[in-house]
Amino acid sequence: MEYNSTKVEKKWQSYWNKNSSFEPSNDFSKKKKYILSMFPYPSGRIHMGHVRNYTISDAIARNFRKSGFNVLHPIGWDSFGMPAENAAIKHGVHPKNWTYDNIDYMKKELNSLGLSFSKTREFATSDKLYSKHEQHIFIDMYKKGLVYQKTSTLNWCETCHTVLANEQVEDGCCWRCNNLVSTRKMLGYYLKITDYAQNLLDDIKKLETNWPKQVLTMQENWIGRSEGLEFEFNLSDETKIKLNNKFAKYSVFTTRPDTIYGVTYTALAPEHVIVKYLCDNKLLSDEKIKKIKDMQILGSIERAKNDKEGVDLEIHVIHPLTGKKISVWVANFVLIEYGGGAVMSVPAHDERDFEFARKYNLPIVQSIEQAKSSFDGSRALIEHGKLVNSGKYTGMSSKKAQKLIIDHFEQNGLGKKIVNYKLRDWGISRQRYWGTPIPMIHCSKCGLVHDDIENLPITLPEDIEITAKGNPLDAHPTWKHTKCPTCGGSAVRETDTMDTFFQSSWYFMRYTTDKSMWEDKIFDKTSSDYWMNVDQYIGGIEHAILHLLYARFFTKVLKDMGYSSVDEPFKNLLTQGMVLKDGTKMSKSKGNTVDPDSIIQKYGADTARLFILFAAPPQKELEWNSSGVEGAYKFIKKLSNLSSNSNSVDFIPIIDHKILSKESSFARKKIYTALKKSNDVFSHGYAFNTLIAACMEALNALNKQQNRDVWTEGYFILLNILEPIIPHVCWELSSSLYKLKNLKQLELLEDVLENTSIILPITINGKRRSEIEVAKDTSKNEIIALAKEATSKWLEEKSIIKEIYVPSKLVNLVVK
């Protein structure tokens, strides 16, 4: 059959559309697979990264559908966010129109790839119906105490005119526009993700074998659990007087209580209340106060770049175990938001404290010794070891001393063992128009109140003016003015909108529910309990922390609120590699992009899909190579051209394997090897490149033999295996030859794969010298004899020391 990609692909795409071929069934007694690729932001056009992402998920979805599973493979749009507003500023288009036009266009592009999405479950997160339930979730979380407001110093992007979560700041720059981030004090809404820190950490264990290790490590580090001792330093009597008895003590946190006898000073964060008091009451020289102010101005990111700086605060505390007087410093590297904003400093055993002590000539006292790396004063000894100079703990191991010192503090009411996390609460307020409105109201009488559920959704006004400055919702003449749901008085609506990560934290649950229930329910519990969790999630590694951690958090919250029974959203995670051109990421600014549309036009979607799955395993980076694309195209043409070798049948012909020629039996073996490979590849790892290679080998082997039944059987099976990868051409050929009856689970005939004779390589001292073909049940002695005969040339004047036969693998003769 002459191959015409455009004709074939149009035909089958419209067939699939007309027949709703890929809709999930609502029969929940069936075995299911939920296959999901991360939904796209509707930026305007699809790029090769999308093509790769959706081709992978589509191949998986098609495979399981073919194998008799009820498959949910949905698509939607992560459609709120800044680019829509930027487009509005630049081109004067309304964000809504820009967004929905883009969605329409990209939908057509995705359709041209022949992706088997369930179209009836598609939505955009900017749809009013989605906002309605999102606001409902927000209010539920608020009622549960998981949402609160606070003022804090936030990362502010001057270009995007909005705050950014810590997670959204990369190298001090905005993750989206890449401009330098500054700080600002602002009031905003926070989600108490820290309440779930331990839960999120514990459940990483459940993901261990099915998520890339790298992602789990990143999440673990991000949560950053550490155990240690929290205790208080009492101020010395003179200091108390100096501070007008306003303060008596402050607390510090340490993970190394075993080094406590090495404390020679303590350090406070520049924002610490005692530091503030000293400055405000001019208890320090003007010069010192100025230096402290300079520290305070810098944001944490800026501060991290600077060298260690400090000022002696001229006050003292008492060491809780030795009773000695210790000086107190302010130091720019002490973080206010962690461990109380104060540390005990052990220069001998902490690198930061060491550096600081060296700079300011503070005393260094060793309290740990270690056999392997002795303390010579040139660097801090941070390893665990044996205690020295440590009173009654001297001589103990670090581990034992830690326990006993903590016990001592606890028993005497001086401190306690606590757990700290690096994870911070998630700030979700954004000063933007194109986002989900936060359903909160500020009433001068009742304070902060949430909207009534019946009022949802709170929708965005459409008559807005988008300028580069300020929040259009705040500037709108009427939108924010409303009535207080509690007292009925006039009140003001919250004008901040939600971080878009809020939407992507639960969209996968929404898909589980039939559209008919979308008006009334966030999602249907029975449906989500059936479909969740996602059996295979596919997306970029760039979401390793942000999206994947938030989604895990939401899943747990929704479970705790009774909406579902699942505690982890994504059972298996595949992080696909980037698509590169000329060794770097494709990007418009580098001018090295390859347009998916033009590839599809020239070669067809099947070629694009085949190339993208063949060129590299999904997890690895993929280098775009135009002659590789030609190669993929050639294979499809060859496959298509050879179709006349098969008979038109409804079933695989019955073949007596024993009477076949060598070539035919070899071809059958290759065919069934490919089928086995297909089963393996889809059950773990998704190494499509090796599956495609196996298919190529099988086709090459088929083409070297003449038995028509073997051809028919082989072709019948090959089209089955290749359907998930190159669906259009496979449906076309299958419908004309087999009435599509080969597109179902096929039986793997194990006996075809069994060998009656085996080829054994013969190695001498581990070097391959020859090979022999023997019957499967040949004895070891016979095999060794044959091996010697075959390698006699290498055995002359040598004596054989050892004869090794590894059954059906090889023979190794060790000679001297």
Next chain:
RNA sequence: GCGGAUGUGGUGGAAUUGGUAGACACGCCAGACUUAGGAUCUGGUGCCGCAAGGCGUGGAGGUUCAAGUCCUCUCAUCCGCACCA
């Protein structure tokens, strides 16, 4: 600095438990068909060597009958985190 990953021909990449290194494809070379080919088909192709043979999975050691695979050290590249006490 810490953590993670990767390193195999000219190129993309194969290689269950240690068991024929380089499958499959691209590229290249030769040939066939053809008015022509940037179409198609056939054969060849790790490196050195005329050959016998030798060498060969970033590098150096080690374990083993046998190492791409296991162990120790080391180099390079990429990614993530970055003063979290």
